[in-house]
Amino acid sequence: MRLAIIGGGASAVTLVDALARSAPKEKISVSVFEPRAVPGPGRPYAEDADGALINRPADAMSIRHRDPLDFRNWLREAHRGGEFPSADPEARFQPRWLFGVYLRRRLASAAARLAADGGTVDVHATAVEDIVAADGRLLTRTATGGTQAHDHVVMCLGTPRPADIYGLAGRPGFVADPYPLSEPLPTGEPVTVLGSNLSAVDIAAALLRRGHTAPIRLMSRGGLLPSVRCRPAAIGPAEARQLAEAVRRTPPAALWTTVRRLLHDRLVAHGVSADEISLDLATGEPAVRRLARQLGRTEAADCWRGVLLPLLDPVGELLWQRLPLSTRKAFLHRNTRLATVLNPMPPATAALLLEALGSGALEVHSGVTAVTARPGGGFTVTADGKDHRAGVLLNATRATPYDLDEPAGRLLGRLAASGLARPHPCGGVYIDFATNRVLGPACGLYALGHPTAGDLYYANAGSLLGISARAERIVARIQRGPATGTAALATSSTLTIGGQLDG
Template structure:
């Protein structure tokens, strides 16, 4: 009997769980799997660590299954005694709040799936080990790859999958330091925000989903002082409407691969296919055109207007959100100039509309805004320390803050700080290459690293570190889809 294939998974968060579950459901011969995760968040990752119940998943539970082809898997797990009952408040009840459980509960689900997957693999003769050390160096070797941990231990592998997760918020104003008052990473909010004076003026850098979490956590903790959400654009995530079932008829991978036989698929063609999808559903593009035109609408007015559309009969926004899993197929088929233009001119709008917040979260934000406690502002230019806190400058005004919470996006290169030595070692060894839009070059079909146009046989990546080669990479349906495809590669003879 030959040697078992050795599979190394670097990172033990949600992506690793999707891989383990997919591997456990193959009929491949036994292999050896080693998962490297140094943190205390094994199987949960940074997004789903134990935290306050007010921090919710941003997709309905039916869209959060980690099992490919089984959309009800998470809901069935919830029904077996894990169902969360949201607080019965006026702003939660009208919006089916139970469909958006706390992220800490989803973390429990990830742990459960991981343990079940490991048990199934071991029952079938697989070897599964978890190494609680950080991998700091990796390079190709004659037998595949050699990984070195921070303790200097070497591990051999035939296949390596990077599941590094998303990094911490980017400190673009260089505020971190020994002086108090700056919160460089708001997660877990139950700890990061616990010491803030309830009367303090809080400036939250960012207006995305993380900033929404910070606002809701402050509200749930009884904060009474002013809260400012600040960014260059001042655009909040859109408000998710009541979910509807929709089967894509035109905006499909097959349609775009057919178009690509005639050459690259331009952004104009992508928009036309979306229009075909809308027309097939009896919808007009005017709904989406309106949302793009009103992107910079007063944030409070936009919140109120979109909450009023929760039960809207039109399907345009919902269909746009259904395009996410297909976007990973479309993106590599587009010419680079169109991809660069989309990132430059439309990324914020698409991210807002395609990755909306739960309606119950929006209702709470609106209540804070209408009470005069919350302000959402654009034109952020400068943040600096003063003798008694922080000075914040926008295009229109200056304000003082007692506390600054960093809720910005991750660094443009998409490599978590802790993983930088590992990624640099791969680049130095010519096993990986940096994509100009951020992240690493990977092949769409296999998620293998690409260097000088050639795929690297034993190295793969999953998640945010692939941004640039792929498009929206952190949504759970996308992670599940790509993990299933990587699994097929890992078990090939």
């Protein structure tokens, strides 16, 4: 069997690992297409991102959903062997670069295991520009002109790069994609970061930990920083089952109202304060006050953020897929404040930002309406009716759709033009919820991770434990045999709903 994996980041490693652990009954030839020099870490977990912490706890970062402590146990063993002496293997939030090492090691061990079974894993340092269905197989065409035939293709395209909202690409001083922050900036030069989301916070944290002395400004339309992650509350089996049953059984038209009511009841039962919810979702609270308040609540049993996420995590994928498309689109457009709660930052990062805000090393501005290049160099950022000058501008705006100027965007555009995939208005492409097969005429084409955001929600699509569970589904599917023939092109996004994902 020949399998192509487009992309060589965390999702791809998870898939290769799942394949190796499945004890395949036939020889498998795996071709990984990854233009980056080092396969495994992808954009988020490169070695040069030394100042950023993973935003999820270490015990939720395993590439094996049935063994959620795999990363932590790997780190403990490596630490006992004398590796990474400066790392604390018991820390709840680990450096991104360290997780990148874990990914590289797991990819190498999975490749060795497949080789022992007579298979191969070959990494091609190029991007795939197109996929063509021919004679029951899928042909990949690369940027270097190469063509290969495969029985199955899985698109592990990673997260889209930041959106160039103001058309500043190519302007001196504009860093279109600064994540990870591979090149240190002059420590005495002020830096403006366009955005205040997790990527923007990671950039600020990296600069601060590197000793950047000049002011750092985070500037965005809303000016809201990500919330601070709380300790997860203990959710009883009965309340988890109640929510899961409601998600499965409630008609889609009434689902949003029903789930909101159930979540409200569960939050009240855990003693959550309505005032805290209102404060967290409101705009206008100074960043210093907001961070200090939330840092003081990270261990509180009645912190609503610590109750909400454990309730939603097991049913998030199914809930999102069952919601009407209009509700999903409205949520992505209007609920940016709730997104700060669903994508929280580590307490250590929040403490660093709070200290920097207090000393004047960091500023947070809201109300951005325009960014323009200045004739003599630099930029003008207009926020709340005031013009702010910026010499260096780091772009950290969030992008759910793939940019057509990047390889992933070009590939998806070509697949849409040829009919092999249907673009999803909420991001990525339409998939079969049960199997991750890309809806279209090609039986052997799958997507994993962010390309599935439209049907799985981008936060769920980026959860490694969830990705691992879905990688195992793909492996089970493709091991039934090579793709033969075509599937009828789906005309509706309403699919048969599978069971709840493990992990």
